Amino acid sequence: MFEVALSSLWSRRGSVMLTLASLTISMAIVIGVEHVRDQAENSFVRTVSGVDLLVGARTSQINLLLYSVFRIGNPTNNIQWQSYEDIDARSEVAWSIPFSLGDSHRGYRVLGTTSDYFEHFRYGDEEALRFAQGEEFTTPLHAVLGSEVANTLGYQLGQDIVLSHGIGNTSFVNHDNLPFTVVGILAPTGTPVDRTIHVSLQGIEAIHLGWQNGVQVSAFSPDADDPRLTELQPTQITAILLGLESPMAVFGLQRAINNYPSEPLTAILPAVALGELWQIIGTLENLLQVISILVLTASLLGLSTMLLSSLRERRRELALYRAIGAHPSFIIWLIELEGLAMVAMATLLGYLVVVLGFSLTQDWLSESYALVIDAWPSSTGTWLYIAGAILATALLILIPAFIAYRRSLGHALQSS
Amino acid sequence: MTAISISSLKYTWPGAATPTLDVPEFEVARGESVFLRGASGSGKSTLLNLMSGILATSTGSVKVLDVELAELSVRKRDRFRAEHIGIVFQQFNLIPFLTVGGNLRLAARFAHQANRETDQQARSLVEALQLHPDLLEQRADRLSVGQQQRVAIARAFINKPDLILADEPTSALDADARDHFVKLLLSIRESTGCAIVFASHDDSLADFFERRVALSDINKIKARELIHV
Known part of the structure; x- marks a missing residue:
């Protein structure tokens, strides 16, 4: 038949x-x-998991989610370092990861953060970040690459890279006075982490020393082992990821942050924001x-x-x-x-x-x-x-x- | 024991005002060869359709090999036809897009014949019909009309039938091919001993057969009264 x-x-x-x-x-x-x-x-849904609250400057929750987690678009405003320290010090907070965004390298976003990131950040099914090669940064001028960055640009451990100011694909304003050294490459995650270059908050501070409003106004040019670098204190960050001691505390803390007296802040539940974002796309x-x-x-x-x-x-x-x-x-x-x-x-x-x-x-x-x-x-x-x-x-x-x-x-x- | 036994058969095409056939009695003995003469439109095909069980009548009786066809279900009648009756038409006897072998296998399949038996049977029939064995792998529509009609004989005999019904099988052939065709058909029939009803308007073929019957003699409805559907 x-x-x-x-x-x-x-x-x-x-x-x-x-x-x-x-x-x-x-x-x-x-x-x-x-x-x-x-x-x-x-x-x-895989992009971020295990984060109880996401904190940024006052903005819509989708916007905050997009620029901090997905690295799409630009942050509207920054958070003062003092606010971060206040929130981090609260008893409900188990851990916190500060994010500082705004620079790039050949089209890939640069994320300034701390070693808490490698310890606490989770994606997918509560998976932790793993290193394919090398290790996390220990000095201000170390960089850890996402897997796609390393693959696409063909970077190896020990390579020097120069970051650019702003987030365009081709930036004319380079922080070429302070090159970073690649010390680690992360395993693939299938999330925006793969397309991110991670450096320390001090590193971000260092390359912006002597800059105002995106223009280099004084020729401050420390070299990599300048002792002043490790003493640098960040003044501003972009977002904070929070893990809490108890999930019961989420709404209380969210309200407290939304009513934070010294500056206007927004705290969102990433899962809720992801759901809302998904609804828009889902239609x-x-x-x-x-x-x-x-x-x-x-x-x-x-x-x-x-x-x-x-x-x-x-x-x-x-x-x-x-x-x-x-x-x-x-x-x-x-x-x-x-x-x-x-x-x-x-x-x-x-x-x-x-x-x-x-x-x-x-x-x-x-x-x-x-x-x-x-x-x-x-x-x-x-x-x-x-x-x-x-x-x-x-x-x-x-x-x-x-x-x-x-x-x-x-x-x-x-x-x- | 009869190959075909018809009594008080009446058949009216759906929607027609008058019946096409009214056959009080007609018999074909087992192993007998009968030439059924009739002009086109005289109801020959209708009669053959009834004998093969493709059409069923509600009035009268059509027995083939002593089996009352009207009493069989559609499925059983189809199976009965596959196993006991071989049919040769005027043209379009073969599925054009299948090979000759494929056509023979398909017919054998409907009679649930074993593949090995089919292959043997096909080869010996092709040989007896003076066709080249390579033709088995040829697509049916690549063959000449004469070859197609001979393959149709092979197809009709593949399931070792007890009755062959041939409906104007030679009218698409020229005179030489026609006689050759009838001789081949009858020689294979003789070796198998099955009965045959050969319907044609061509009287010159009548002498090849044991008995000659005019449809107008057995059918009470006269040809000019018929409106052929």
Whole structure:
């Protein structure tokens, strides 16, 4: 029967190929959209975990989340160092990680932080950061690279790098008086950490000594072992990640920080903010999903139409099957098999198109949109969509199949 | 024991005002070869359809090999046809996109014949029909009309039937090919001993057969009254 179905399709390869192309495109769209949805959600939710509160200057919670965790966009304002010390000293706080953002290196963001970062930061399923090579920074002019930074720029341990002021891809204002030495490279995490260069807060202070409003006003140029560097005290930071002694204290502390008297601060629950951010993106994705399902439906109707219109030219063929003893259900199965063979083929091709597409755009997506997307779709959703498409095909093809069946029942062999 | 036994058969096409067939009695003995003469549109094909069980009648009785066809379910009738009846048409006897071998295997499959047996059977039939064995791997629509009709004989005999129904099988052939075709058909029939009903309007073939019957003699409805559907 497979032989018959496949030979039959091959004998009509013109219209079959066109229908197959349309089915392949729609399967690729369905699989692709579902894959992006799944991976984007995954990559979002994985970005940060185990952080009870995220603190920044007064801003919206999504904005704070975007610039501090996703490193997208610019901080609106800074936090005074004094505020950080006040918050850190509170009894509810188990640990805190200060973030200082605003510089870059060849398009990658530079994050000023402390060694608490390597100890307490968690991503994904409460996973800690691991070093692929080297170790964390110990002096102000040490740098630790995210895995993608090291891979893309081909940096090794011991290499000197110069940071740029601001966050553009090409900055003309370089902190070339103070190069940093790479002392560690982190293992891949699939989060924005991979695209970050980590230095100490003193390092950030050091390169900005003698700068005002982004312009170097005095030529202060200490060298790497200048003892003054280690005495540097940060004056401002961008955000704080907090871990609390007890989750019960979250709302109390959040209120306290939001009402902090000396400067306007915002404390948010990262999980809530992630959810809110996901809702905004999720709406768009639901729309895309609906569109992709409609495209697939149109293609499946096209397949049904093709099979239906072929019945006319196959009238004698179908009568012949019965003449040589085929039960009418043979005809239903034959038409079903032809349709399902095409959808199976289209699914395979569509899947490969998606894999190829994402293999080629993976780097660009992660650099431009912070979306870390695996090339091979393998989520439950993807399989459900494929199963759904095949089921829908089987049902839709029943229309031409039953018409063929009915005709074969009432039809005489051949008129003389 | 009869190959075909028809009594008080009436058949009216759905939607037609008058019946096409009214056959009070018609019998074909086992192993008998019968030439059924009739002009086109006289109801020959309808009669053959009824004999093969593709059409079923509600009035009268059509027994093939002593089995009342109307009493079988559709599925059983199809299986019965696959196992006991071989059919040859005027044209379009083969699934065009399958190979000759594929056509023969498909017919054998409907009769649930074992593959090994089919292959043997196919080879000996192809040989007996004076076709080249390489043809088995050829697509059916690449063959000449004469070759296709001979393959149709092989297809009709592949399941060792007890009855062959041939509906104008030679009208697409020229005179030489026609006689050759009928001789091949009858020589294979003789070696298997099955009955045959050969319907044609071509009287020149009548002498090849043991018995000659005019449809107008067994059918009470006259040809000019028929509106062929």
